[in-house]
Every structure is written in structure tokens, then in C-alpha cells.
Amino acid sequence: xxxxxxxxxxxxxxxxxxxxxxxxxxxxxxxxxxxxxxxxxxxxxxxxxxxxxxxxxxxxxxxxxxxxxxxxxxxxxxxxxxxxxxxxxxxxxxxxxxxxxxxxxxxxxxxxxxx
Amino acid sequence: xxxxxxxxxxxxxxxxxxxxxxxxxxxxxxxxxxxxxxxxxxxxxxxxxxxxxxxxxxxxxxxxxxxxxxxxxxxxxxxxxxxxxxxxxxxxxxxxxxxxxxxxxxxxxxxxxxx
DNA sequence: CGGCATCCTAAAAGATACTG
DNA sequence: CAGTATCTTTTAGGATGCCG
Numbered sequence: 162x163x164x165x166x167x168x169x170x171x172x173x174x175x176x177x178x179x180x181x182x183x184x185x186x187x188x189x190x191x192x193x194x195x196x197x198x199x200x201x202x203x204x205x206x207x208x209x210x211x212x213x214x215x216x217x218x219x220x221x222x223x224x225x226x227x228x229x230x231x232x233x234x235x236x237x238x239x240x241x242x243x244x245x246x247x248x249x250x251x252x253x254x255x256x257x258x259x260x261x262x263x264x265x266x267x268x269x270x271x272x273x274x275x276x
Numbered sequence: 277x278x279x280x281x282x283x284x285x286x287x288x289x290x291x292x293x294x295x296x297x298x299x300x301x302x303x304x305x306x307x308x309x310x311x312x313x314x315x316x317x318x319x320x321x322x323x324x325x326x327x328x329x330x331x332x333x334x335x336x337x338x339x340x341x342x343x344x345x346x347x348x349x350x351x352x353x354x355x356x357x358x359x360x361x362x363x364x365x366x367x368x369x370x371x372x373x374x375x376x377x378x379x380x381x382x383x384x385x386x387x388x389x390x391x
Numbered sequence: 392c393g394g395c396a397t398c399c400t401a402a403a404a405g406a407t408a409c410t411g
Numbered sequence: 412c413a414g415t416a417t418c419t420t421t422t423a424g425g426a427t428g429c430c431g
Contacts, residue, residue: 167319169373170298170366172380180424183285196393204282207425212394221383234392234431243379250372251285257365258284264358265287268336295404311413322405327414349411349412 176221176247179214181206183251186240189224190248193239223247291336291362294329296321298366301355304339305363308354338362 166172177183181203188194188202200211215238218224223244229235240248258265281287292298296318303309303317315326330353333339338359344350355363373380 166373166377166380167299168302169370169375169377170302172373172377173369174295174298175380175384178423180289183289184282187283187285205425207427208394209396209426210424213424220386222379228393232392232431234394236393243376246376247372250369253368254288254365255284257362258281258287260284261358261361262281262284262287264337265281265290269290271335315413320405322407323414324406324416325404328404343413347411347412349414351413 173247173250176218176223179217181210181214182218185211185214185218186223186244186248186251187255189238189240190245190251193237196236196238199238218244288362288365291333291338294332296325297329297333300326300329300333301338301359301363301366302370304353304355305360305366308352311351311353314353333359 166175177186184203185199188199194202196211199215200206200208203211215224215226219226222241225239225241225244227237227239229237281290292301299318300314303314309317311326314330315321315323318326330339330341334341337356340354340356340359342352342354344352
């Protein structure tokens with residue numbers, strides 16, 4: 162099968178497509194988190210969306226799900242080695258974002274105004 | 277003003293949100309392109325979407341538009357220095373995507389099947 | 392606690408046709 | 412050639428409620 166991607170970039174986009182996925186990976190890169198912790202850490206995300214995006218990340222081999230099988234339920238999420246390598250690649254982009262946070266915040270403001 | 281971003285990552289996502297934007301930046305990183313060239317290079321993108329995303333990238337200071345003011349029209353697009361720095365940050369991610377293209381292609385196939 | 396099912400809305404993307 | 416205008420479709424995301 163020939164590659165379905167025109168460049169490495171849309172390959173990445175394919176697995177990172179989804180509003181919260183980069184954030185999920187970002188936070189999991191810092192350590193294992195339980196479901197509720199993740200939801201709190203990530204921000205204002207609904208259960209449906211979080212659970213769904215986690216599923217996809219798991220199916221994509223990026224996130225590992227570990228069900229402790231207890232009552233009350235306890236499920237831990239972490240990055241697979243594959244996910245960790247992705248997180249590595251994300252670092253530079255993340256730094257760019259932090260470094261230019263001011264310009265970007267400006268842009269946010271401008272868009273809000275002209276909307 | 278406090279940053280509207282939880283981390284550098286959603287800052288990036290804010291300007292790169294949009295199906296074709298990463299691709300546009302990616303291709304422009306290789307040199308100036310005319311409108312029609314861009315459309316051909318990027319892939320199956322409609323005029324509406326391409327023009328709209330270009331507009332946003334311009335408003336965000338990432339892409340520069342140069343109208344040669346001729347008949348027939350001739351408009352060239354290129355990256356601003358800001359855009360070039362972004363493209364730099366994208367390189368690592370792009371390489372990750374290329375490096376794992378096989379796994380990722382697998383994933384695409386699996387998703388298509390379970391759909 | 393950690394989800395899934397249902398319903399709903401808004402936004403993004405696409406097709407098509409047309410214009411300076 | 413380089414777009415714009417208009418319409419339709421698709422899809423992502425969110426709210427709410429229920430269940431093991």
C-alpha cells in the first residue's frame with residue numbers, strides 16, 4: 162500500500178486530530194494519571210469527548226489503559242513508548258508556542274474582535 | 277494579560293487549527309508559491325477553504341501575500357519570518373510522522389475497517 | 392469511579408457557480 | 412488567474428442522564 166500521507170505532517174495530524182489529544186499526550190508525558198485526574202488536568206472537556214479521544218489514542222497505540230479492576234473503579238492512563246516518542250517530537254512545537262505566547266495571545270484577541 | 281493558553285501546545289493549535297494549515301506552512305517552507313500552485317501542491321482542497329485558511333494565516337502573521345498587480349492576476353505566497361520559525365518547530369514533528377509512517381498507515385487502515 | 396448512550400448545536404469543510 | 416458567494420454536508424464537540 163502506498164502511503165496515504167502527503168508528508169509526515171498529515172500523518173501526525175491523523176493521530177493528533179482532535180481538540181484535546183495534544184493536551185492529553187502533553188499531560189500524560191509527565192506521568193500516569195487516573196481518568197478523573199486527567200479530566201481535571203486537561204481542562205473543560207466533557208466525559209464523552211475525553212473518553213472517545215482516549216479510546217482513539219489507545220487504538221492508535223499512543224496511550225496505555227490499565228484497569229486495576231477494583232471497586233470503586235480505578236483506571237490509570239499512561240503513554241506507551243510510541244506515545245512517548247510522539248511527546249518528544251511535540252516538545253519543540255510546545256516550546257515555540259510558549260516562546261511566542263505573547264504574539265499568539267495578541268492574535269487571539271484580534272480574532273475575537275473582528276468576529 | 278494572563279495567557280489564554282494552558283500550555284504552549286494549544287497556543288500552536290490555535291494558529292494551526294484547520295485541516296490544511298500545517299500542509300500550507302509545510303509547502304511554503306520550501307519556497308514561494310502562487311495561488312494555483314499552492315492549491316495543486318496541497319492536495320484536494322477547495323478554493324473556498326484554501327483562500328479562507330490563507331487569509332487566517334496572513335492575519336496571524338505567518339504567511340505573506342504579495343500581489344504583483346498584473347493582468348492576468350499573479351499572487352505569490354510565502355512565509356514571514358514568524359512563519360519560518362513555526363516551520364522550524366514543525367520539522368521534528370514532521371520527521372516523527374515520516375519515521376513512523378508505516379505504523380500510522382496501519383492505523384489508518386484499522387480505523388477505516390472498524391468504521 | 393469510570394465510563395457509555397442519546398440528543399443536540401456549532402463550526403468546519405466541500406461543491407458549485409460566478410466575477411474582476 | 413485568483414479569488415468570492417452561496418448552499419449543503421459532515422463532523423467535532425458538548426450537555427445530560429444512566430449504569431456497573
